Amino acid sequence: MSEWLEKQLPKLVLAPSFVAILIFVYGFIGWTAWVSFTKSKLLPRYDIVGLIQYDRLFVSPRWDVAFSNLFIFGFLFIVISMLLGLLLAILLDQKIRTEGIIRTIYLYPMALSLIVTGTAWKWILNPGLGLEAMIRSWGWESFSFNWLVDPNMAIYTVVIAGIWQASGFVMALFLAGLRSVDDEIIKAAQVDGIPKWRIYLSIILPSMAAIFLSAFIVLAHLSIKSFDLVIALTGGGPGYATDLPATYMYTMAFSRGDIGQAASSAMIMMAVVFAIVVPYLYSELRAKND
Amino acid sequence: MNTKLLIAATAALTISITSIAKAEPQAEVLHWWTSGGEAKSVAVLQEEFSSRGGTWTDMPVAGGGGDAAMTALRARVLSGNAPTAVQLKGPAIQEWYEEGVLADISSVANAQGWADVLPASIAGHMRCEGNWCAAPVNVHRIDWIWANAAVLAENGISMPASWEEFNAAATKLKAVGITPLAHGGQAWQDATIFEAVALGVGGPEFFHKAFVELDEDTLKSDTMKAVFDQMRTMRGFVDSNFSGRDWNLATAMVMNGEAAFQIMGDWAKGEFLAAGKRPGIDFLCASTPGDGFLYNVDSFAMFDVDGADKEEGQMLLAELIVGKNFQKVFNMNKGSIPARVDVALDDFDPCAHTSAQDMATSNAGGSLLPSYAHGMALRGAQSGAITDVVTAHFNSDMSSNEAVDMLVSAVANSM
Numbered sequence: 001m002s003e004w005l006e007k008q009l010p011k012l013v014l015a016p017s018f019v020a021i022l023i024f025v026y027g028f029i030g031w032t033a034w035v036s037f038t039k040s041k042l043l044p045r046y047d048i049v050g051l052i053q054y055d056r057l058f059v060s061p062r063w064d065v066a067f068s069n070l071f072i073f074g075f076l077f078i079v080i081s082m083l084l085g086l087l088l089a090i091l092l093d094q095k096i097r098t099e100g101i102i103r104t105i106y107l108y109p110m111a112l113s114l115i116v117t118g119t120a121w122k123w124i125l126n127p128g129l130g131l132e133a134m135i136r137s138w139g140w141e142s143f144s145f146n147w148l149v150d151p152n153m154a155i156y157t158v159v160i161a162g163i164w165q166a167s168g169f170v171m172a173l174f175l176a177g178l179r180s181v182d183d184e185i186i187k188a189a190q191v192d193g194i195p196k197w198r199i200y201l202s203i204i205l206p207s208m209a210a211i212f213l214s215a216f217i218v219l220a221h222l223s224i225k226s227f228d229l230v231i232a233l234t235g236g237g238p239g240y241a242t243d244l245p246a247t248y249m250y251t252m253a254f255s256r257g258d259i260g261q262a263a264s265s266a267m268i269m270m271a272v273v274f275a276i277v278v279p280y281l282y283s284e285l286r287a288k289n290d
Numbered sequence: 291m292n293t294k295l296l297i298a299a300t301a302a303l304t305i306s307i308t309s310i311a312k313a314e315p316q317a318e319v320l321h322w323w324t325s326g327g328e329a330k331s332v333a334v335l336q337e338e339f340s341s342r343g344g345t346w347t348d349m350p351v352a353g354g355g356g357d358a359a360m361t362a363l364r365a366r367v368l369s370g371n372a373p374t375a376v377q378l379k380g381p382a383i384q385e386w387y388e389e390g391v392l393a394d395i396s397s398v399a400n401a402q403g404w405a406d407v408l409p410a411s412i413a414g415h416m417r418c419e420g421n422w423c424a425a426p427v428n429v430h431r432i433d434w435i436w437a438n439a440a441v442l443a444e445n446g447i448s449m450p451a452s453w454e455e456f457n458a459a460a461t462k463l464k465a466v467g468i469t470p471l472a473h474g475g476q477a478w479q480d481a482t483i484f485e486a487v488a489l490g491v492g493g494p495e496f497f498h499k500a501f502v503e504l505d506e507d508t509l510k511s512d513t514m515k516a517v518f519d520q521m522r523t524m525r526g527f528v529d530s531n532f533s534g535r536d537w538n539l540a541t542a543m544v545m546n547g548e549a550a551f552q553i554m555g556d557w558a559k560g561e562f563l564a565a566g567k568r569p570g571i572d573f574l575c576a577s578t579p580g581d582g583f584l585y586n587v588d589s590f591a592m593f594d595v596d597g598a599d600k601e602e603g604q605m606l607l608a609e610l611i612v613g614k615n616f617q618k619v620f621n622m623n624k625g626s627i628p629a630r631v632d633v634a635l636d637d638f639d640p641c642a643h644t645s646a647q648d649m650a651t652s653n654a655g656g657s658l659l660p661s662y663a664h665g666m667a668l669r670g671a672q673s674g675a676i677t678d679v680v681t682a683h684f685n686s687d688m689s690s691n692e693a694v695d696m697l698v699s700a701v702a703n704s705m
Contacts, residue, residue: 041385041669041671042364042385042386042389043364043367043368043389056703056704059699059703060700060703061678061682061696061700062678062682122534126531127530127531128529128530128531129531146530148533148534149475149530149531149532149533149534151685151686234533234534235476235534236477237475237476237477237533237534237681237685238475238533238534238681238685239477239480239681239682239684239685239686240477240678240681240682241685241686251674254357254360254361255357255670255674256670256671256674257360257382257385257669257670257671258670258671258674258704261671
């Protein structure tokens with residue numbers, strides 16, 4: 001009996017969370033997929049009518065803006081956050097005296113909620129209140145920085161605020177990575193008279209591949225589900241110039257009573273996540289089997 | 291063993307729930323009137339309800355201009371436990387009716403003679419296939435233009451009677467360094483200006499065809515292009531910092547003379563009055579140029595509930611909402627006017643008198659129209675699609691031709 005229990009205990013302990021995940025994650029993904037094939041309006045309906053919601057989605061100019069914004073925002077946010085985080089980490093790694101304080105300062109934005117970040121940057125970037133007004137009041141009358149109110153540039157203000165929030169966290173990840181590289185190898189390279197930049201480029205960074213991947217995955221999912229930052233910073237405006245798929249979905253589901261349309265946009269968002277995560281899982285699993 | 295326990299627990303719970311229920315009027319009211327003046331107004335209704343022996347269960351859900359409350363409502367309805375009354379308006383009432391969850395309150399409505407005291411087009415929103423299913427609370431007028439009296443006097447400008455006059459006045463004001471139009475660049479505010487312009491430029495018949503019937507020929511007509519042309523002109527009259535500004539901050543700009551005009555519903559009046567400004571002396575109110583009256587009527591829809599006590603509560607609530615006393619007190623607080631036309635307006639301000647007179651004349655002339663921008667004329671998906679085009683046009687350099695094409699395809703796509 002006790003032997004049986006010992007064998008089955010891990011399964012028994014895991015079973016509730018397994019069932020919960022099965023229902024509340026995969027079950028509801030299935031439910032959303034089902035609803036996305038119906039003409040659900042205010043309340044979900046379950047008679048399937050085909051791909052009509054996807055047709056509507058792909059001809060909607062607003063979805064077009066939201067979807068391309070996802071790529072502009074996602075690409076710039078991930079790339080710049082990683083570069084900036086890496087640079088900060090390398091600079092911090094030079095055994096400077098006040099590292100603890102500086103590290104805390106850079107990591108601090110991550111402790112703020114995105115709503116706070118968005119609101120603060122809304123004020124900073126507001127031409128009449130923030131940066132532009134301040135520099136003009138110093139006497140540089142022609143200074144102009146009105147991206148926040150320019151429909152063509154507004155999405156980049158979301159990128160700026162996002163980077164400010166996330167790059168400190170990426171720095172911390174990379175710093176841990178840098179510290180985990182074997183000191184002996186670096187010392188050996190130094191003895192051989194290899195310049196410092198070359199040590200970083202050819203020894204340290206390649207040995208941190210796993211950290212890069214983790215940072216990428218964290219930033220990628222942050223950017224796809226980005227919602228609160230846009231809501232606080234621009235409210236999706238001017239017009240709908242800074243809409244992202246998540247804000248589009250929210251608007252359709254909760255403001256317009258168009259659940260079918262919201263479900264189809266959610267499915268597309270999930271497809272994007274899968275496109276990123278599946279290759280990652282595949283490579284992970286393959287590495288284990290080898 | 292576990293199942294037995296579960297059954298026992300459920301039984302105990304059921305007993306305790308049924309024992310709470312009493313045989314007096316019960317009402318659970320879902321609303322999002324949570325800010326100062328609005329909360330005070332709801333409290334009035336609550337007191338009246340209690341004084342008639344009812345038990346009021348308040349269910350305020352703030353946030354998102356009602357979006358959060360609608361989410362709560364959806365959850366309650368799906369779980370088969372709808373609130374007694376819900377703050378709903380316009381076509382949303384019909385949408386919920388189609389889901390088959392609204393109650394019939396015709397007995398109260400007929401006993402109280404609602405049909406005689408409510409304007410016909412407003413009463414139309416409260417009926418579901420001939421039966422009464424909702425009770426109106428107030429009438430907000432949307433097509434108002436507010437102005438700073440001192441600024442206008444200094445520059446020798448009177449309230450504009452046509453859009454040409456408005457454009458001329460605005461150009462003059464801009465030249466002397468005053469922002470002609472205080473505006474907040476949020477989609478619903480863009481839409482508010484748009485519908486006022488559409489009513490003024492196209493007239494009531496055009497408005498009805500375009501935003502109630504969604505007639506394709508009207509949507510792509512030259513008149514609609516002219517409306518978008520006027521919107522482009524208006525874009526030149528707002529300051530460069532308007533994006534994302536809240537409406538009350540725009541009202542403040544008019545108050546302190548930074549800007550001259552604002553186009554906004556009569557809740558803006560509340561801001562002026564709260565700041566101690568006097569209508570006709572410090573600020574002026576007039577309908578936007580053109581004929582007609584765009585209304586935004588708040589109402590309570592009555593949901594199907596079980597139990598005599600709840601049904602009784604529902605009837606009592608409906609009676610009180612449309613009752614003269616509540617209509618007067620509530621609307622004094624809220625800045626709107628009563629939905630029923632037989633309430634004495636002696637204590638109301640001059641702007642409210644204008645509003646009430648215009649409502650009566652436009653009702654007689656058939657130009658009392660539902661506001662599209664505030665969800666009275668169309669369902670969410672359609673009005674949202676139009677607003678998308680309006681705000682995209684206003685915030686870019688899109689041409690009127692492009693905007694009209696986009697409008698037609700957006701409306702078709704939203705069906």
